[in-house]
Amino acid sequence: MSRLTKMKTLLGSLLGDKRSHPEKLLIDHLRRVTEFAQAMAQNHSIVIDEDLLAAVTLTHDLGKVHGKFQKLLDGIGAGVNHAKPSAWFTYSLTDDILAAEIVCRHHTGLRNLDDLIADWANDQEGNKTMQNLLPDWPFMISEDSFLDLQLYLYATLKYEIGIDHWLRTRLLYSLLIAADRMEAIGITSLPNKLLPAFSQPVLPSRSESIDAWRQNIKEVCLQRATKVEKPGVYTLTLPTGAGKTLTGMAIAHGWAQRFAANSIIYCLPFISIVEQTAAVAKEVFGSENVQEDHSLAYGKQRDEEIADYSREAAAWQKMSTMFRYWREPVVLTTMVHFWESIFNPRANRSMNFHRLTNAVVIIDEPQTISPRYWHGLGQLLAYLSQKCNIFFLLMTATQPQIVSEKELAPPNTLFPYNRHQYEVVMAETGETIKKVKVEDLADLLQAHLPVAEHSGLVVVNRKKAAVQAYRVLESLNLQAPILLLSGWVTPYRRRIFLRYLKWLEKKGCRHYLAATQVVEAGVDLDFGWVFRDLGPLDSIVQVAGRCNRHSKKDFIGEVVIAEIVSNRGHSTWRNIYDEILIDKTKEVLINKPCFSEQDVGGIVDKYYKKILEGLAEVPLFERLSQGQWGEYAKLFAEEDEVTNNVTVFIEENASLWSMLRKLEETEWTLEDRDEQKKLIQKVMQYAIEIPKTMVSACRSFCANIYTEDDEPIFRPIFEGRAWFLSKDAIKKEGGLYSPLLGFIPPETDDEEFSSIL
Incomplete structure (x- = not known):
């Protein structure tokens, strides 16, 4: 025995x-x-x-x-x-x-x-x-x-x-x-759902020729995918507008059927794109088979929607809310959560790792992963694909050099015609990219772009610069709606703005957007012209994908690049992007300051080769091989901002204060953790992050303003770990938070917060 x-x-x-x-x-x-x-x-x-x-x-x-x-x-x-x-x-x-x-x-x-x-x-x-x-x-x-x-x-x-x-x-x-x-938490049985059928959604028609091109591309890619005979890491490199999302889902579903995969796990870099893509996936696979997984997803359900849950269903709801466990056969998740499932040593962050086995895993926009991780990640994905029977599909318009057994798109797949062209604004010497202060941006825009003729997008590197860019657009008297999207706008407000932008687009109304990088990859917005502050080349190309995205016939959009600097001449990309990425971007762009969409593939390849030549890589695979299992290399630098930032809750909901009070005053038990986490997810719809060093300036700004109950309008909560900004400070002008602009920092020296704004 x-x-x-x-x-x-x-x-x-x-x-x-x-x-x-x-x-x-x-x-x-x-x-x-x-x-x-x-x-x-x-x-x-x-x-x-x-x-x-x-x-x-x-x-x-x-x-x-x-x-x-x-x-x-x-x-x-x-x-x-x-x-x-x-x-x-x-x-x-x-x-x-x-x-x-x-x-x-x-x-x-x-x-x-x-x-x-x-x-x-x-x-x-x-x-x-x-x-x-x-x-x-x-x-x-x-x-x-x-x-x-x-x-x-x-x-x-x-x-x-x-x-x-x-x-x-x-x-x-x-x-x-x-x-x-x-x-x-009381679960008594495990579901074992089969992978659902694929239902092709009805897509809006652009033009007969573009529709035919898209369909042909899809058929060729699907045909090439049928030649795949074993698990591995595969790539799908298609230009913006080629229908990459649905083609990728169709390939994943085909592989899942052929090779008896249990799940499709679809990973995307940003919450807004997860939400957007989840809506498509629910059309394709049925909403009951699709799990939308991100930090805000499980606070969406209203109490009345779950009131009729059985005890088992309520337990599964707890499992999703408390641990973000991947239960459904089709999961749309963030790149960070996928990354954590593999690398994060913490127990609760590890529980989804087994769900990757015998799955098809789509990694959309993999270029958002730091190049320092590419080699080690490529080694690990190749290893996992063989050991755990995983089919990885890396999809983007700007494919990074991670690893690939086979490219599924036809060679040199280009859009049928140029939808936009690029201009790098050069300094008078012609040897460097032009540097411009935000307050001088209006002159540059008017000199290089048809600002008043078409909808436009201005993308900058910093949140404060986005507010300044909004003011610049206002000063041009454009006679059209102007919006702003950044991390200083609450998630609740950002959703409203995105819906409004889509509505304006559908109505054919001219409109303008000032934004940070939140609109880079995958966000389905369309503009006639784009300005991009200097950033890594792949980020520039991703933003350019919003320019004439919907392929307006007989029209070429314009993408202009220059380098925004502070009043003291400091570049705004510093402390956001790796210096080597910017240096190699400059090398490539200075040699070719004007180019078309058709040239992008070759230019991006040169850029990737240059950065890999001089980059100090993070040896992810070697670390795991050597037993360094407690180490955690965070996917995005933004994850480190938690230590330098503080959460501020903006009273854009009349119930927010009572929800926060409940969170703070309740003695939560293990049995209550589901309710607690759902409440946290609800209040986070109204949360932003600001630098801790700005708290003092905000308090001084609000020092003499009180609410009706004599409470300061900007006050600490949760024993000073977070702050609450009451509705009295939410004003279009003169407040700390604007319904249009989001958080507006008190006037300070630009350089005081240069590394964090």
């Missing part, structure tokens, strides 16, 4: 009436978690050691038999750490220290190999701990066994660790975390 079989036989009698949760027997929890993990592994055809998975799941909470933990369940005392004691039981059963590490870290996160070795090799209390908790446990660890473990840790594991160890650990970890959280 194996150890596992013997343990299964004895476990019920060993645990007796010990509990895992207030009204749940520990033995029941362990068995159901095991059933869930095994079912998920089977549903997703995950190749894994079933006995090892069972050993991990059946032992993961054995430390909860401790008397202090049992008292905690009755509301007495502070409890005790149960994870490490549980992990010693795992090790005694399996002789597998990585399996034990999974249990040890199932409420925290994976860690680096050196930290793992030091912790386990120096913990000589394992056997004593096990004897105190379960005296009749049949597999105690002898002194010789512990010495063998120490020898293995220092003399073997340290030197044999490799990428296969990481993959096995990550898969087991993901299955345990997902199953444990599911069972804890």
